[in-house]
Amino acid sequence: MSAIALRGVAKRYGDVAALRGIDLEIERGEVFGFLGPNGAGKSTTINVLLHYAHPSAGTVEVLGRDVTADPVAVRQRVGILPEGFAPFETMTGRQHLEYAIEANGADDDPDALLERVGLEGVGDRLASDYSKGMAQRLALAMALVGEPDLLILDEPSTGLDPHGVRRMREIVAAERDRGAAVFFSSHILEQVEAVADRVGILRAGELVAVDTIDGLRAAADADAELTVELAYDPGAVAPALDDLEGVSSVVARDGNLVVACARDAKLTVLDEIRAAGGTIRDFTTGEASLEDLFVSYTGGSR
Numbered sequence: 001m002s003a004i005a006l007r008g009v010a011k012r013y014g015d016v017a018a019l020r021g022i023d024l025e026i027e028r029g030e031v032f033g034f035l036g037p038n039g040a041g042k043s044t045t046i047n048v049l050l051h052y053a054h055p056s057a058g059t060v061e062v063l064g065r066d067v068t069a070d071p072v073a074v075r076q077r078v079g080i081l082p083e084g085f086a087p088f089e090t091m092t093g094r095q096h097l098e099y100a101i102e103a104n105g106a107d108d109d110p111d112a113l114l115e116r117v118g119l120e121g122v123g124d125r126l127a128s129d130y131s132k133g134m135a136q137r138l139a140l141a142m143a144l145v146g147e148p149d150l151l152i153l154d155e156p157s158t159g160l161d162p163h164g165v166r167r168m169r170e171i172v173a174a175e176r177d178r179g180a181a182v183f184f185s186s187h188i189l190e191q192v193e194a195v196a197d198r199v200g201i202l203r204a205g206e207l208v209a210v211d212t213i214d215g216l217r218a219a220a221d222a223d224a225e226l227t228v229e230l231a232y233d234p235g236a237v238a239p240a241l242d243d244l245e246g247v248s249s250v251v252a253r254d255g256n257l258v259v260a261c262a263r264d265a266k267l268t269v270l271d272e273i274r275a276a277g278g279t280i281r282d283f284t285t286g287e288a289s290l291e292d293l294f295v296s297y298t299g300g301s302r
C-alpha cells in the first residue's frame with residue numbers, strides 16, 4: 001500500500017486551474033521533497049491530500065483510503081506541520097502536546113516530545129510567548145504525536161536556527177527509518193537536497209519532474225563543472241577545449257580554468273589540457289545543484 005497515490009488529480013478555483021491532472025505515488029519509508037515556484041499548486045496539493053479542498057477530478061488515496069470518503073480516518077494517521085502555525089493564546093507548550101495526544105488517542109510522553117525537538121525546560125511557558133523558531137519546533141512535536149504513518153511538513157524549517165534545521169533533518173530521517181513516509185514541501189532547496197530520497201517539481205499545476213536528484217541531473221543532462229588549477233596562464237590552453245565534444249563553456253576565472261561539460265567528458269577535458277601543454281596542479285568537480293535543476297525545470301522562476 002502506497003502512502004500517497006494521486007491519479008489524475010485536478011483542482012479548479014473558478015477560472016484558475018490550480019492542479020491539472022497530477023499522478024503521483026509515494027511509498028512508506030520515503031522522504032519526498034515537493035518543490036515548485038510560488039503559485040505552482042503546492043498548498044493546493046496538500047489541501048487536497050488532507051481533504052481541506054475537494055478535487056475537481058481524479059482520485060486521492062492516502063494510506064490506502066480514499067480521502068474524499070474518509071477524511072477523518074486519514075487525518076488520524078497523518079502528522080501535519082502546517083505552514084504558519086500559530087499557537088493558542090492560553091496554552092503552554094506541554095498543554096499543546098497533551099491536547100494533540102488526547103485528540104489522537106495516543107500515549108506519547110509530552111516531555112519526551114519536547115526534548116526531541118529541543119524544547120526541554122520551556123514546556124511550562126505559554127506557547128504564544130515562544131519565538132518563531134520555538135513555535136515551529138512545537139508544531140513539529142505536535143506532528144510527531146502518535147507515530148504517524150505519513151508526515152506532511154509544509155515549509156518545516158521556517159524560523160529555525162541552524163541547530164533546529166539539523167535537528168529537524170535528523171527527525172525526518174529517523175521517521176523515514178521507522179517506516180513513515182515524509183512529504184516535505186519547501187522553497188529551501190538545500191534542505192530538500194539534504195533530506196529527500198526523491199523530489200517532485202510542480203510547475204503551473206503540473207508535475208514536470210519526479211525522480212531522485214541524481215535522476216533529475218541525468219534527465220536534465222545537466223553539465224558538470226570542472227575547475228582546473230594550472231601551473232601557468234590558464235587562458236593559453238582554453239582555445240584547445242572550445243570545440244571539444246561535450247564542452248559547453250570554458251572561462252578563465254581567478255587563475256583557474258572553469259569548464260562546463262557533460263559529466264562523461266571530464267576526463268577527456270583533462271587529457272586535452274595536458275595535450276595542449278597545460279600542467280595541471282589540481283582540479284575539482286562540481287555537479288548541478290538542486291537549484292540549477294529547479295531553474296531548468298521551472299523556467300527560471302522559483
Ligand SMILES: Nc1ncnc2c1ncn2[C@@H]1O[C@H](COP(=O)(O)OP(=O)(O)OP(=O)(O)O)[C@@H](O)[C@H]1O
Nearest residue numbers: 013016017018036037038039040041042043044045
Ligand atoms: N482558495 C482559493 N481560491 C482561489 N484561488 C486559489 C485558492 N487557493 C489557491 N488558489 C490559486 O491556485 C493556484 C495555486 O496556489 P497554491 O497556493 O497551491 O500555490 P503554492 O505552490 O502553494 O504557492 P506558494 O509557494 O506561493 O505558497 C494559484 O494561482 C492560487 O491563486
